[in-house]
Amino acid sequence: MRLRTARSRPLLAALALALPGLALAAAPANPPARVQASCTMCHGTHGVNTRMPYIPRLAAQSRVYLIEQLRAFRDGSRSDPPAIMYMWPVSEVLTNREIKKIALWYSSQKPPRPQRANALLVAAGHKIFLRGILKKGVPACMSCHGPQALGDGIYPRLAGQNAAYIKEQLRFFRSGIRHDKNAAIMHMVTAHLSDREIREVAAYLSHL
Ligand code: HEC
Ligand code: HEC
Incomplete structure (x- = not known):
């Protein structure tokens, strides 16, 4: 009996570490030096760049998702063309510690504001x-990304993301060019999405 409790304790501790969200960390007051030096130029210090639509907004993004993506750029498993061109060079030098700090910083920033979008596209995208x-076997996006598209864990936040970036990523999933660790789920989701439907859902999400 005694042996069992002694043994299960480290196991529980390991489990708690493995479960996202359980490892609570306070929001930092200042950006890590690395953010200012290597990321601000494109993503902004607070994760909301406004001028470049193909560069994703990182503000309030899921911390776990950010960690996963930075590792995927660093190990080369996220290998779509803009990833190779822009994110491989900057992620190559990041240590695991830095990745965690950067992810904590951007995930705790104020969420991006909704963007303008065509009302007809928004309404159609909302339905999807x-x-x-149903008839094409495309699952409801909210079942994984959450009813408000706020994301959690490995599921990214999509609310307020740039429409151009969303469209591009959905096409990358559909063609299989984006094939990092958790991308297989999105290959299944996008297999039967038309370009029109991609435009609709991107308009809806950027407008949230
Ligand atoms: C030269 C511009 C540029 C710089 C500098 C840059 N990024 Fe990026 N970043 C991009 C682009 C473009 C993408 C989209 C890549 C793609 O399409 O696969 C991206 C994607 C990302 C993503 C994926 C977001 C998502 O929603 O999947 C993360 C996380 C990220 N960058 C973090 C960083 C961090 C942290 C730094 C600094 C260490 C940084 N970036 C520096 C241009 C840049
Ligand atoms: C079964 C769960 C699931 C469903 C349903 C789902 N997604 Fe995803 N989605 C994911 C996961 C997991 C990822 C992260 C993939 C990765 O890490 O490569 C993702 C990633 C994405 C991304 C990339 C975001 C970024 O920042 O790069 C977009 C865009 C996206 N999903 C849109 C959608 C849309 C639109 C729908 C509905 C048509 C949808 N998803 C349905 C699980 C899901």
Whole structure:
């Protein structure tokens, strides 16, 4: 009996570390030096760049997702062309510690504001987000990304993301060019999405 409790304790501790969200960390007051030096130029210090639509907003993004992506750029498993061109050179030098700090910084920034979008596209995209497209076997996006698209764990936040970036990533998943560790789920989701439906759902999400 005694032996069992002694043994299960480290196991529980390991489990707690492995479960995202359980390892609580306070929001930092100042950006890590690395953010200012290597990321601000494109993503902004607070994760909301406004001028460059193909560069994703990182503010309030899921911390776990950010860690996963920075590792995927660093180990080369996220290998779509803009990833190779822009993110491989900057992620190559990041240590695990830096990745965690950067992820904590951007995930604790104020969420991006909704962006303008065409009302017809937004309405059609809303339907796909809530219900999927039954006859094509496209699942409802909200079932994984959350009812408000706020994301959690490995599921990215999509609310307020740039439409151009969302469209590009959905095409990358559909063609299989983006094939990092958790991308297989999105290959299945996008397999039967048309370009029009991609535009609709991107308009809806950027407008949230
Ligand atoms: C020269 C511009 C540039 C710089 C500098 C840059 N990025 Fe990026 N970043 C991009 C682009 C472009 C993408 C989209 C890549 C793609 O399409 O796969 C991106 C994607 C990302 C993503 C994925 C976000 C998502 O929603 O999947 C993260 C995380 C990220 N960058 C973090 C950083 C961090 C941290 C730094 C600094 C260490 C940094 N970036 C520096 C241009 C840049
Ligand atoms: C079964 C769960 C699941 C469903 C359903 C789902 N997604 Fe995803 N989605 C994911 C996961 C997991 C990722 C992260 C993939 C990765 O790490 O490569 C993701 C990534 C994304 C990204 C990339 C975000 C970024 O910042 O790079 C977009 C865009 C996206 N999903 C849109 C959608 C849309 C639109 C739908 C509905 C048509 C949808 N997803 C349905 C699980 C899901």
